[in-house]
Amino acid sequence: MSSNPSAIRRPDPDRKQRIINAALDVIVEYGVQGTTHRRVAKAAGVPLGSMTYHFNGMDDLLHLAFTQVAHASSAAFVGRLAEAGNREEAIQALVDIIAGNIWSTPRTLLLSYELYAFAARKPELAAIMRDWMQASREALGRFFDPLTCRALDALVEGMGIHGSVAPARLDRGQIEDIIRRLCAPCG
Amino acid sequence: MSSNPSAIRRPDPDRKQRIINAALDVIVEYGVQGTTHRRVAKAAGVPLGSMTYHFNGMDDLLHLAFTQVAHASSAAFVGRLAEAGNREEAIQALVDIIAGNIWSTPRTLLLSYELYAFAARKPELAAIMRDWMQASREALGRFFDPLTCRALDALVEGMGIHGSVAPARLDRGQIEDIIRRLCAPCG
DNA sequence: GCGCTATATGTACGTTCGTACACAAGATGA
DNA sequence: TCATCTTGTGTACGAACGTACATATAGCGC
Incomplete structure (x- = not known):
């Protein structure tokens, strides 16, 4: 149960930019302080771990x-x-x-x-x-x-x-x- | 331990307005979505319970x-x-x-x-x-x-x-x- | 094929959150 | 005095939060 075999990693060079665009969508809907890692991750369709990997905090x-x-x-x-x-x-x-x-x-x-x-x-x-x-x-x-x-x-x-x-x-x-x-x- | 005898209630008719003013201070510092019941309560010097008593939510x-x-x-x-x-x-x-x-x-x-x-x-x-x-x-x-x-x-x-x-x-x-x-x- | 590194991801931990709610105490009228 | 109502307060609970981290896979030199 400690590893999920369905989580296959795919190379995605535009991911960082996609996350930024998703962040703007979240800001529009929830405001700056309402923009959380989890909401942006869901909006961008990326796992939560991608947030801390690509960005040094909110x-x-x-x-x-x-x-x-x-x-x-x-x-x-x-x-x-x-x-x-x-x-x-x-x-x-x-x-x-x-x-x-x-x-x-x-x-x-x-x-x-x-x-x-x-x-x-x-x-x-x-x-x-x-x-x-x-x-x-x-x-x-x-x-x-x-x-x-x-x-x-x-x-x-x-x-x-x-x-x-x-x-x-x-x-x-x-x-x-x-x-x-x-x-x-x-x- | 379930009741605190030091919590003496004092009548405070201006409390609601004081909380509103404190809320504006918190908004200036933290933004709208960063304005929480707890932060406003601390800024106004009132207990957390006063928030739900005086206002119907944030x-x-x-x-x-x-x-x-x-x-x-x-x-x-x-x-x-x-x-x-x-x-x-x-x-x-x-x-x-x-x-x-x-x-x-x-x-x-x-x-x-x-x-x-x-x-x-x-x-x-x-x-x-x-x-x-x-x-x-x-x-x-x-x-x-x-x-x-x-x-x-x-x-x-x-x-x-x-x-x-x-x-x-x-x-x-x-x-x-x-x-x-x-x-x-x-x- | 085979390590090795950069890239990527799921989960767990401690914190903070809004809100509900039981309860305390001044105020009031009989 | 006492029952009752209004005002006020401390605490508990489930949910959501940022972040750390162990783990896993693709790319690649050899």
């Missing part, structure tokens, strides 16, 4: 998972903005980011809240968030002056949050109106 | 605690804005709210993140957040048109968050500049 796993969230969010924002070739197209890109589903999906927003709270307690993750914000500002910096970049960045953040709570979302025309007010002095 | 306690957070935040925002008698004073009030310590203290921000995440999982708290946002917009509505109210509200939110992460905070002049761009069309 903090290690959470760190990797949130780093991935920050990178993905940053890439989505910067990527959409990179398609713009001039200020007009940049404004359209911002409207897309705020109104569309590029950034403001419920899952992404919830993960952002959890990330903010987690980073408030772990200084090393705050550094990652700073890098992310700086990447966003540099992408905006191709078209707008620094103060406008900060204002636009904050607006994207705030409208994403409020849009998920408000009963009626703004339409693209209204969003564009507000964005144009903010960058009025630069053109 | 969800009940969290609900009351976050409702208090929402009301306090709303009152701080609306209260500062109520001091304004015209649009110019309203703009100065918004600068105070963003730049000063009225709203953007680390503790308040962290509680906001936890509240957002909690509300994303509990629909009845989302309703409370809607009321809070509506109260903010009505306070702004004394001076600005509805679309501008939404934009200003989102800007306050976003700048509060980014200000706590960014290495350098904006000064009052820059904040005022941005606010004036947003409400340019109304005066």
Whole structure:
């Protein structure tokens, strides 16, 4: 009874990444402190022992998972903005980011809240968030002056949050109106 | 051994409120899912049995605690804005709210993140957040048109968050500049 | 084939958790 | 004074937790 012959080990090189993805699913459902080794293992379809083998405790796993969230969010924002070739197209890109589903999906927003709270307690993750914000500002910096970049960045953040709570979302025309007010002095 | 004669009961009418305040301290330190009956009891200086006596489970306690957070935040925002008698004073009030310590203290921000995440999982708290946002917009509505109210509200939110992460905070002049761009069309 | 190492897994241990519940004591009315 | 109700408290129990660790198998040089 001390060994289970049905437990055949299979090589699985993507396992670590799969566990990280499963951890994000668990975080969305149960929150950071509700994310346990056992729940993640079940969600990823791996045995409990894989947790201690691949990760050096829950903090290690959470760190990797949130780093991935920050990178993905940053890439989505910067990527959409990179398609713009001039200020007009940049404004359209911002409207897309705020109104569309590029950034403001419920899952992404919830993960952002959890990330903010987690980073408030772990200084090393705050550094990652700073890098992310700086990447966003540099992408905006191709078209707008620094103060406008900060204002636009904050607006994207705030409208994403409020849009998920408000009963009626703004339409693209209204969003564009507000964005144009903010960058009025630069053109 | 089955009864402890040193456990003298003292009447304590404010106990329930003290427990709620202690729960907020625990949430700040450990997060929502890390908030346990035992930790709150220790923080409030009450026996474990008081938890089940005063509250109908952790969800009940969290609900009351976050409702208090929402009301306090709303009152701080609306209260500062109520001091304004015209649009110019309203703009100065918004600068105070963003730049000063009225709203953007680390503790308040962290509680906001936890509240957002909690509300994303509990629909009845989302309703409370809607009321809070509506109260903010009505306070702004004394001076600005509805679309501008939404934009200003989102800007306050976003700048509060980014200000706590960014290495350098904006000064009052820059904040005022941005606010004036947003409400340019109304005066 | 045959050790050897890296990879992988099941289980056990001590801790902490929410909650139930028997019980103690001040308060109250007769 | 005494029965009764409200308020308050200590403890016990089953469940879930993180982690350590003995064990097992695949890959591989020889």
